Each structure stands twice: as structure tokens, then as C-alpha cells.
Amino acid sequence: MKKKIWLMSLALLLAMSLVAIGCPAPQLVPDEPVPLLPALERVRVATTTSLYDTGLWAHLEPMFEEEFGVELDVLYAGTGIALEWGRRGDVDAIATHARAREEEFVAEGYGVERVVFAYNYFLIVGPADDPAGIKGLGPEEAFKRLMETGAGRFVSRGDDSGTHGKEKAIWREAGFDYEVVRGAEWYIEAGRGMGPTLVMASEEQAYTLTDMGTFLAFKADLDLVPLVTEGDILLNVYSVIAICPERHPRTNIEMANNLIDFLTSPAIQRLIGLYGVEEHGMALFTPAAGMEGK
Amino acid sequence: MTEIGQGFVKALELIISLDPEVMEIAWRSLRISAASTVLASLICIPIGGLIHFRSFRGKRILINIIQTFYSFPTVAIGLLVFLMISRAGPLGFLGILFTPAAMVVGQMVLITPILLGLTISALSGVDKAIKDTAISLGATEFQAIWAIIKEARYAVMAAVTMGFGRAISEVGCAMMVGGNIRGFTRIMTTAIALETVRGELELAIALGIILIGLALIINVVLNIIQQRYT
Numbered sequence A: 001m002k003k004k005i006w007l008m009s010l011a012l013l014l015a016m017s018l019v020a021i022g023c024p025a026p027q028l029v030p031d032e033p034v035p036l037l038p039a040l041e042r043v044r045v046a047t048t049t050s051l052y053d054t055g056l057w058a059h060l061e062p063m064f065e066e067e068f069g070v071e072l073d074v075l076y077a078g079t080g081i082a083l084e085w086g087r088r089g090d091v092d093a094i095a096t097h098a099r100a101r102e103e104e105f106v107a108e109g110y111g112v113e114r115v116v117f118a119y120n121y122f123l124i125v126g127p128a129d130d131p132a133g134i135k136g137l138g139p140e141e142a143f144k145r146l147m148e149t150g151a152g153r154f155v156s157r158g159d160d161s162g163t164h165g166k167e168k169a170i171w172r173e174a175g176f177d178y179e180v181v182r183g184a185e186w187y188i189e190a191g192r193g194m195g196p197t198l199v200m201a202s203e204e205q206a207y208t209l210t211d212m213g214t215f216l217a218f219k220a221d222l223d224l225v226p227l228v229t230e231g232d233i234l235l236n237v238y239s240v241i242a243i244c245p246e247r248h249p250r251t252n253i254e255m256a257n258n259l260i261d262f263l264t265s266p267a268i269q270r271l272i273g274l275y276g277v278e279e280h281g282m283a284l285f286t287p288a289a290g291m292e293g294k
Numbered sequence B: 001m002t003e004i005g006q007g008f009v010k011a012l013e014l015i016i017s018l019d020p021e022v023m024e025i026a027w028r029s030l031r032i033s034a035a036s037t038v039l040a041s042l043i044c045i046p047i048g049g050l051i052h053f054r055s056f057r058g059k060r061i062l063i064n065i066i067q068t069f070y071s072f073p074t075v076a077i078g079l080l081v082f083l084m085i086s087r088a089g090p091l092g093f094l095g096i097l098f099t100p101a102a103m104v105v106g107q108m109v110l111i112t113p114i115l116l117g118l119t120i121s122a123l124s125g126v127d128k129a130i131k132d133t134a135i136s137l138g139a140t141e142f143q144a145i146w147a148i149i150k151e152a153r154y155a156v157m158a159a160v161t162m163g164f165g166r167a168i169s170e171v172g173c174a175m176m177v178g179g180n181i182r183g184f185t186r187i188m189t190t191a192i193a194l195e196t197v198r199g200e201l202e203l204a205i206a207l208g209i210i211l212i213g214l215a216l217i218i219n220v221v222l223n224i225i226q227q228r229y230t
Helices: A002-021 A049-054 A055-070 A080-088 A100-109 A139-149 A162-173 A178-183 A192-204 A212-221 A253-264 A266-274 B002-016 B020-053 B059-071 B074-085 B100-124 B128-136 B139-149 B153-169 B170-180 B188-198 B202-228
Strands: A044-049 A071-074 A094-098 A111-125 A155-158 A187-189 A207-211 A225-228 A235-245
Touching: A044 A080, A044 A139, A044 A253, A049 A055, A049 A192, A049 A212, A055 A071, A055 A187, A055 A235, A055 A253, A055 A266, A080 A094, A080 A100, A080 A162, A094 A100, A094 A253, A100 A111, A100 A162, A100 A235, A100 B139, A111 A139, A111 A212, A111 A253, A111 A266, A139 A162, A139 A225, A155 A192, A155 A253, A162 A178, A192 A207, A192 B002, A235 A253, A235 B020, A235 B139, A253 A266, B002 B202, B020 B059, B020 B100, B020 B139, B020 B153, B020 B188, B020 B202, B059 B100, B074 B100, B074 B170, B100 B139, B100 B153, B100 B170, B128 B139, B139 B153, B153 B188, B153 B202, B170 B188, B188 B202
Parallel strands: A044 A071, A044 A094, A155 A187, A155 A207
Antiparallel strands: A094 A235, A111 A207, A111 A225, A111 A235
16 A cells, blocks of 8 residues: 555656646657657747836737747747857847947957847936936936935935946936945946836835836826936947857757847837827837937 | 635636646646656666765765755746757757657756755664675675665655756746746646736636645655655
């Protein structure tokens, strides 16, 4: 009796593991070796958290999969990590927003070409009572005011992302050494994606720099208001880059190119321009295919 | 407080209505963790038996090291596995990064110390006479180890359960090597992490309830087996 139970549980465990590996079709006696990976073709894109958190990818993913008969795997991370995955050949394409670093990535031979597909704007948000009094200022002046008054706190992404890069650029333009800013007592480095950083800023009633898309997508849950929205430096351009097949021959360059064609096609550009209008009353992105000067 | 209450009600609705997304994620979690637990057990229980059975120099130290690794940070294991299976890494040719297979490997590495250590502890509880008897009756080393493992089966089962518990509840490694890809590598813990920061609390709570429920069921079943057959 005891032995039976012991054997039965062993058989059950074995069956479970076979089902688990050979998923989704549970076949205990397969005709051919159980593939460790599903045979379906996959293409992988690493995207920034600011694009992912808006839900744009979840919106476009099924359309791309339908059109090309492929599984699109969307990974989200800060631009820094997305570029690193690209350098290592772990993804087939990257969709990021840090022009200088993207151009460097292409120049180093990791990416084929930087293709712009959308833009929107960054904005500085903060508590409605605005303790540092930055409302309506330009972004550089606003940062200067934060630094000089020390009133109110600032939550930084602090994750080497595109948004973080933009924030550093604004500090530089405002005339401050970023290392000095980092040391300030009121400066908080979240080390997380755009959504979580906004939630944290809201909880702390602090200022933060955010892209328009994520802010609109999260607005309902936040106790923050837009304070600084005008300034050339706040332009936020999204581009997509296929990983260079000469550098990483095992990446799926064909599907990466399909993805780029898809994102820049007139039909999808139109959809990108309409995304969010229904829910937020305004578009989260402006389509920008062909605007390579950005 | 109302937020938690409402989240809880919505979460129960999601579970009772067998919401396809919740069920799909939970089912994937179960499959991946079951696979990693079974595969790791098949490797670790015999090796644990061997370590227990043989006496060699440094055995005490080896066991100490194994026990230290019980609490190895999951993100550190994630990083290690990531570096190994990334295309630029030594096992990159396998191409398994950001797939369920990578998560199985990660979880196997993660629970190996627990399975080894607890197997050794379990076997230590067996009367030494059994080993001696088996040997004197002419059993080979493996037959003797098998006899001891059989004797300690409930304690070994508890070890396997512990391993499964750690595998299904960890998030750091799964996030790093699986990538939390929707419909492919998204499991309960990574989904909870994502949905919480997105403010989709109902889904997060529903998955949390399922996770705790699973742990409860497994423990109750294990307890019943142990009480009935020991």
C-alpha cells in the first residue's frame, strides 16, 4: 500500500514535468522528441518602460502578430538595459528614446539604422501646491529654482533610462553638475520604471520628470499636476532599431525589419496618432515616421 | 482600506469566474515550477543521498556551504543565469533567454541548495542500522542509498515541497531571465510585480490569493500524507 502511494506520486510528478515541458499539448508519448521550445517563430523587441506602461505595445502587438504570423515578445526595461540587451544580441529590435545613445549604438555597428516612429513631450509634474513655485517656467529655469530653493523634493528615475538621460541633460543645461544634484538631500533616485516613479512621486508629493504618454495613462491614480510643459528640450522622440545581423547572426532580422515597416506604415502611424484619444481625451503620441532629423 | 476591500472582492470575482488571463498565468506558473522542481529533485535527491552516504574530507564544510546557499538572493541567481544564457554568454548558443526554459533553469539553480540540504537532513534522521543492514545483506551503494531514501520519503517529500514553494514564489530570477513577456513568460509573481506598479490591483490581489491558496493546498496534502502513512 505504502509502496503504491510512493510510486503513484512519483508517476504523477513525472507526468507533470512532461506536461510542463511539452506544453501546451500534454502528450505523454510524443511521436517525436518533445521540443524544449515551441516551434512558432518569435521576434523580440526591447522597449522602454515609458512606451510599455502606456499600453501602446499591448494595443499594437496582436495586429503585428496577425499580419505576419509570428509571436511578438515585448520586453520592457529602461533605455540603458534595452541597449545592453541589443548589444548582447538578446533581442531582435529595440524601441527607445535617447537619440545620442541610439546614434552611438548604430555607429558602433550594433544597430542597422535608427528609424523614428513617434514623438511626444516630457513634462515636469508635481504637487498642486507647488512649494518651489516652478509653475509656468521653462524646464531649465524650473530645475534652477528647485536647486536654489531646495523647497520640495524631486524623484528621479535613476535607472539610466532615456527619461533619466533627458533629466540629466536638463540639469546640465541649467548649469549644474549632475553629481552635485544627486547629492542633494531632497533628490530621490527611484531606480524604477516610469509608472512606479510617478506613483512614488505622488506618494511623496514630489516633483518628477515624465513623458506625456505615461503621465496620461497613470493620471487617474496620481495626485500630481503638470507644472512645466513648454520648452524645446522637452521633445521626446521614439525610434526603433533592428539589431545588426552581421554582429549577431542569430537574431531575426527579417521580422525586425517587418516590425519597423509595420510601425512606420501609414495605417499604424494613424493608429499611433489616435492612441489614447478615446480614454484620455488627447493623443499620447504624435506619429513621426520619416522625420529623421528629430 | 476600501481600496483593499474592493480589490479583494474584484479579485475573488476574477478567480470564481475563471478569468482567462488569471488562469493562464497561474497555470503557467504551476507548470514552470513543477518542471523545475521535478528536474531538480531527480538530480538533487540522488546526489544528496550520495553526500549523506559517503564520508569524505570537507563533508561538514560542503554541507555548511549548501546551507548558506538556501538564502542566496534570487536576483543574484537571475544575473548569473542571465550572463550564462545570454547570446553573448557561454551558453548563448542555446538561445533560451527570455523563454520558459530559461525560467526552469533559473528555478532549478535556485532550489538546488534547498533540495540537497534538506535531503541530507532528512536522511540523517534515518536509523543508521538500516544502512548497515542493507550493506550486510549485500546491497550495492545505490541500493543502500535507495533504501535510506525510501525510509525517509516523507521528510524528502517535505524537502521537495519546500523547493517547489521557493520556486513558485520567487520573482527576481523569473523577471531577469524570463522577461515577463505577456502570454509567454509572465507568471504569477512577475505579473503581481507589474500590475501593482500599474495600479491594476485587482489582478495582483487575485494572483496573490491563488499563490497563497496553492501553498495552503500543498501543505495540507503533505500533512495528510504524513499523518496517514507514518
